Amino acid sequence: MSAQPAARRRTVTEGDYTARHLSVLEGLEAVRKRPGMYIGSTDSRGLMHCLWEIIDNAVDEALAGVCHRIEVTLHADGSVEVHDDGRGIPVDIEPRTGLSGVEVVFTKLHAGGKFGGSSYTATGGLHGVGASVVNALSSRLDVHVERGGKVHSMSFRRGEPGTFKDGTAQPSPDAAFEPFVSRSELHVGRGKRGVTGTRIRYWSDPQVFLSEAEFTYDDLVTRARQTSYLVPGLALVIRDERRLPGTPGADGPHEEVFHHDGGITEYVEFLAHDTSVTDVWRLHGTGRFHETVPVLDERGHMTATEVERECEVDIALRWGIGYDTHVRSFVNIIATPKGGTHLAGFETALIKTFRKQIESNARRLKAGNDKVDKDDVLAGLTAVVTVRLAEPQFEGQTKEVLGTNAVRGIVSRVVEKELTELLTSTKRGAKQQSALLLEKVVAEMKTRISARLHKETQRRKNALETSSLPSKLADCRTTDLERSELFIVEGDSALGTAKLARSSDFQALLPIRGKILNVQKASVADMLKNAECASIIQVVGAGSGRSFDLEARRYGRIVLMTDADVDGAHIRTLLLTLFFRYMRPLVDEGRVYAAVPPLHRVEIVNPGSKKNEVVYTYSETELRTLLKQLEKKGKRYKEPIQRYKGLGEMDADQLAETTMDPRHRTLRRVTVPDAERAERVFELLMGSDVAPRKDFLVEGAADLDRERIDA
Structure with a gap:
């Protein structure tokens, strides 16, 4: 077989790739071709981003002080409408393009009123592509602008201006459409005198977005709520008319209004759930910096110019007794979930300030030579960090990361100065709070160090087969984690009986x-000093607080076995509070149980030589029901009926049969709602706030059943 000619074997050479192979996408065509570049994705996340772009344009009007109400409506036909009472988009002719302001905003990329700085000072919209991108990715978009006593309207189909022939029917993207041929024009109608604003309604394009993409009501409500905190006085109305199953509007139109005058202080109070260590502190400050940016001159040319910027810093923060951290950061009301230079400056200043204060008070705080790190300071912190500046530099159109480098130093200086003043204040309230806060941070540091030492001890134990566990622990033999159980037993008297009643193969006792x-109410340091709390944490073996590692636990189940009386219930509640606060993943995973010991032992007398039958009851109601049944059947029982006041009153066989043997026992799984309810009740009955407890006792006094008092 002869070889093929060289011309046929040739694949692609340099001569095959020329300028004619290049594609030039202009205007909105580029957006439709590569939507992910502008909105991140074409699923529900991208769909919501389009809505944020329109809402943020309305919020920018509120930031400028000319908008007080924004209404967002999710229509049943899949469209969404945003209406604000701002100044309205300019409707006059833009001289360079010869187009109306409305058409420029919705059809030209990088066009808007946020470049020169004369219309807006601090905005969420920066790149001038938001409205035009949404228009390009919509099968239909209608805009109505109220200005000067008139209503100016224009419609677009996939970014192209024209007219839809709706007739008397409801507006629809499927209606006949006629694009403008020679020149586009606004339709002008009569409006109300003195009323201004912009109403935008659009239908997302099914050719672009995935079929399962939909507007998420919960995300919309979350965004509206946070915006109402960030722009005090602004009312945001969210209305859902879709009747989607599983949403608040499933049974009919649902509307929520968000309006807050307290600003980010109120936002921090909303985000924080734990008991506070400090009040909500506000840190204010400004800073100036210079940057070189291209500026549009009078001839329409971009000239590199050095301009002076002002950055306004406003931070609200408070610490609670918990260890979870909730920090939200914003730039001109735009959320930056991935942080940026402003958040970096905030965290740097926090660490620096606390290290200085702890070093200055090392002897009083017993801090030693160890240094606190970021996690120690952030434990229990709830904060909202906001900065406002003109033309911030974001990484991409999705604006998740702030990149303006000068902001880092400005935020750091403001936080260090303001926070130092608060921590060194001589005012009585602030001085007490700062002392508690420094103690908390030092305690977090000690907890972290203790957790590290504990892990090292565990490694040594595994290597050398030694144990540093408490001597009072009666451990089990099994190596099967899921099968093993730890019973936390009330009192040494019950321990003796429980040792005989347990299966030592898989049941451990503490x-x-x-x-x-x-x-x-106790601090972390006090908790760690307490012998019982420390023993429980050590035996569970997974650490505590933010260092808790569920995979490192030594037992599959934790069973709280206390007496069936008021004191036993109290101890069980105290234990649940410990697990909920410091070993929460155990509760979340359903690994914590409460044993259910019986209250009564009824011995039924059988005739003749037949052995007597024993029945256990677990409540007064169950006992009365049993006795009625026995009376009806004519059966006798031994008197008096044994009433167990504690686990120690049972013998080993009784305890095993009723409470510990998996074949017969009853365990109550502790779920998160139960733990939360217990924590609230415990805070009410045993917390430091006396007034609510007094009210509770007075209100419940009439309902007290005196017969149930165990005296």
Whole structure:
């Protein structure tokens, strides 16, 4: 077989790739070809981003002080409408293009009123592409502008201006469409005198977005709520007319209004759920910096010019007794979930300030030579960090990361100065709070170091087969984690019986003496000093607080076994509070249980030589029901009926049969709602706030059943 000619074997050479192979996408065509570049994706996330672009344009009017109400409506036909009472988009002719302001905004990329700085000072919209991108990705967009007593309207189909022939029917993207041929024009109608604003309604294009993409009501409400906090006085109305199953509007139109005058202080109070260590502190400040930016001159040319910028910093923060961190950052009301230079400056200043203060008070705080790190300071912190500046530099159109480098230093200086003043204040309230806060941060540092030492101890134990566990722990033999159980037992007397009743193969026992520390009010340091709390954490073996590692636990189940009386219930609540606050993943995963010991033992007398039958009941109601049944059947029972006041009154066989043997026992799984309810009740009954407890006792006094008092 002869070889093929060289011309046929040739694939692609340089001569095949020329300028004619290049594609030039202009205007909105580029947006439709590569939507991900502008909105991130074409799923629900991208669909919501389009809505944010329109809402943020309205919010920019509120930031300028000319808009007080924004209404967002999710229509049943899949469209969405945004209406604001701002100044309205300019409708006069833009001299360079010869087009109306409305058409320029919705059809030209990088066109808007936020470049020169004369119309807006601090805005969320920066790149001039938001409205035009939404228009390009919509099968239909209608805009109505109220200005000067008139209503100016224009419609677009996939970015092209024209007229839809709706007739008497409801507006629809499927209606006949006639594009403008010679020149586009605004339709002008009569409006109300003195009323201004912009109403935009659009239908997302099914050719671009995935079929399962939809507007998420919960995300919309979350965004509206946070915006109402960031722009005090602005009212945002969210209305859902879609009747989607599983949404608040499933049974009919649903409307929510968000309006807050307290600003970010109120936002921090909304975000924080734990008991506070400090009040909400506000840190204010400004800074100036210079940057070189291209500026449009009078001839329409872009000239590199050095301009002076002002950055306004406003931060609200408070610390609570918990260890979770909630920090939200914003630039000109735009959320930056991935942070940026403003958040970096905030965290740097926090660490620097706390290290200085702890070093200055090292002896009082017993801090030693160890240094706090970022996690120690952020534990229990709820903060809202906002900065406002003209033309911030974001990374991409989605604006998730702030890139303006000068902001880092400005935020850092403001936070360091303001926070130092608060921590060194001589005012009585602030001085007490700052002392508690410094103690908390030092305690977090000690907890972190203790957790590290504990892990090292565990490694040594595994390597050398030694144990540093408490001597009072009666451990089990199994190596099967899921099968193993840890019973936390009330008192040494019950421990003796429980040792005989348990299956030592997979059931471990840890006794506690009486009522453990009230960790609801105690600090982390006090909790770690408490012998009972420390023993429980050590035996569970997974650490505590933010260092808790569920995979490192030593037992598959934790069972709280306390007496079936008021004190037992109190101890169980104290234990649940400890697990909920410091070992929360165990509760979340359903690994914590409460044993259910019986209250009564009824011995039924059988005739003849037949052995007597024993029945256990777990409540007064169950006992009365049993006795009525026995009376009806003519059966006798031994008197008096045994009433168990504690686990120690049972013998080993009884305890095993009723409470510990998996074949017969009843366990109650503790779920998160139960733990939260217990924590609220415990805070009410045993917390430091006396007035609510007094009200509770007075209100409930009439409902007290005196017969149930165990005296």
